[in-house]
Amino acid sequence: MLRIAHVPVSCAVLLLAWTMALPAQDTSTDVSSETAKMQAMAARIDELVQTRLDREKATAAPLATDGEFIRRAYLDLVGNLPTVAQTRAYLDSDAPDKRQQLIAQLIKSPAYPTHLANTWRALVLEPSDDPQRLQNEQGLQLWLRGKFSQNVRYDRLVEEFLTATQGSDGPGYFYASQDLKPELLASETSRIFLGLQLECAQCHDHPFDRWKQQDFWGLAAFFAQLERPGNDNVIGLGRFDIVDRDMGEVTIPETDQVVPPAFPGSKADYASLGGTRRQQLAIWMVSRDNPYMPRRAVNWAWAHMMGRGIVHPADDMSPQNLPSHPELLDELTDYFIRSGFDLQLLLQTIAITDTYARSSEAVSDSEAPPELFARMAVKSLTPEQLYDAFLKVGLLKTDVTMMQQDGQRIQFVARLRTASKDRTFFDTGMPQALAVMNGPPVSTATSPETSGLLKALSAPFLTDEQRLNVLFLAAYSRPPYPDELKRYQEFLQTAEPGQQSAALGDVLWVLANSAEFMLNH
Known part of the structure; x- marks a missing residue:
């Protein structure tokens, strides 16, 4: 067994990932080669979507007009409308690859990480109409923006989120907003990062899924040793630090049965690696023993760009909720992993497809169901x-x-x-x-x-x-x-x-x- 108990968790995570033979990131500096791979994956996406359309005898919508496309791309990637000058320049351009040029430009814009941070803050935190709570969310907003502006590997982002302690400039507000309750943290982290709706197994075995009550509380046990420094309630003070204790357990409700930490659907045991329970959870999250995390990230990216996921709803990826395009989800997940968990590249790849560029207008009275992606979904x-x-x-x-x-x-x-x-x-x-x-x-x-x-x-x-x-x-x-x-x-x-x-x-x-x-x- 590799001895990494005293290595900082971020290093431990990456070392463990290497020992478990995750596909390595391509470090080639050949930009044209990387562009070719991205275009090949985009073409493969279009092929798989069209194959399903042909099988269902459904007609795809034509490509959107230039005006429709530039507005959509700006809203999805930088969260705002283009200026009149930007729109005119795009409409006047006759470059055959102007769609790809536009997407590359938007991905490099400083507005891109800001919009992605807005999007992820809304994904991570429950909606609120309380101005004070919205103000308190800004620490998480700034933390997310910093990660997206650096294009931090997605697996590293997840690891840092799960092990955060300094709340004033990180995810501490997320933990504080859940009152540090293990059951709430288990429910939300499984939804956000795994796409699993485990909360139905909190009080009893899930009636329609594989998850048992033991699975839910085994995940909750990873969060059972958290507290705020001095046990102070700082929810309204703008600082949300948390610490990991070396004691604290969970029990099945209305019983005395203590449930040890356990990973959903896995018998992996990282306790011998040392570290806190959250560090052990983070190690499993980014390992190949966890099939859920990369698929959930890919499904989120697809839903963000297309309006709905390959699995819909996007945060319910249980075995009972099958993907509309299984092969597409598998190939995109493999592409995401081999890219080094590059979320920016994943979004850019989806954005240059013809599937993304289709009009949102219905092309016939017998409209194809939305899960076929025959046209672009209309989003508020x-x-x-x-x-x-x-x-x-x-x-x-x-x-x-x-x-x-x-x-x-x-x-x-x-x-x-x-x-x-x-x-x-x-x-x-x-x-x-x-x-x-x-x-x-x-x-x-x-x-x-x-x-x-x-x-x-x-x-x-x-x-x-x-x-x-x-x-x-x-x-x-x-x-x-x-x-x-x-x-x-x-x-x-x-x-x-x-x-x-x-x-x-x-x-x-x-x-x-x-x-x-x-x-x-």
Whole structure:
């Protein structure tokens, strides 16, 4: 047995991974070779999806228009709309590989890790409309952004998350938000990193799955020795440090039966390696003994880009919930592992496929079921995306302090935060919609006195057609259709003298409150 009990856990994890013969990361510096591998995998994805479509006699949607694609890619990879200038440059380009160029550019953008951190913070933490809790989440947000900006190996990210102790700049708030309860931590970590819904086995054996009560509490035992320093309740103080004790057990509810730590579906034993229980869990998480972690990561990446997972829901990958494309999930998982758990490369590979580039419009009355991926799923914008979209099109005042902007953002996100983690499920109710349509920031920012965009469009040398083109490019990443242009030109011509800017504000209000603006399609 390899002696690594006194090696720091991050080193121990990697050493153990090597001894267990995980596929090695390709360290070749040949960029063209790596690009070729990525393109080959993208082509294989399209082939496997098309094979299933052919088998089901389903028709795939055509490729999205350039305007649809650039808007979708920006929202999915950097969380915001492209500028008018960026959209125009993309629409005017005739480069045959401009889709691949755009994706590569977005992946390298500093906005990419910020958006991924937003996405993962929402995945890790339960939704809240409490501004104080949203403020407390910023430590985890910054920690995640740092990892994604460095493109840290996904297995290393998982290991660091599971063994974190310094909460002010790490995942400590996650542990604090679960009150350090072993059963809650077991339930959430299995969902987030394994795609297993073990909580149904908490009180009794799972009625429809393989998991027994012993499996659930065996995982919970890895979290049974945690406490806050001094046992202080620091949940509201912005610092969430935790320590690992050398004592603490779990028992089956209403019994005296102590359950030792055990990995779900595995008889592996890493106790002899030493370290804390969480370190032992982290070692198993990134080893080849754990078949769940890489498949869950791949399924999350697919769901993030495509709107639904190869297994749906994306966090329920039990043996009873079969994938729609088993071979695709297997091959993508192998690709992910061989890349060195490169999450950025995985997202980039999915993004350059024709499957991702398809239109969201139905192509026939007998529409193919969503699990065939015949067309792109329509996704709602997250509250953060919607706020940034308002900012991008000039619907937010920019002449305020950074502190005021942060407070405004937190309040906005709190009002529109929803319970569902499925972006294809639209559960924003009438109160949230009215808050957007009639309250700040939209009601105050569609006037020429407060909107920077409308002020810019008031230049006398611009025609109404040019002004409308700018508004549509800003909101929809496309020029207006002929009938839209005609209708809005007629509307602007009816404006009273001196009220043209106000009429443009009305147009902007209509565009910003449309489904086309509020959805990622």
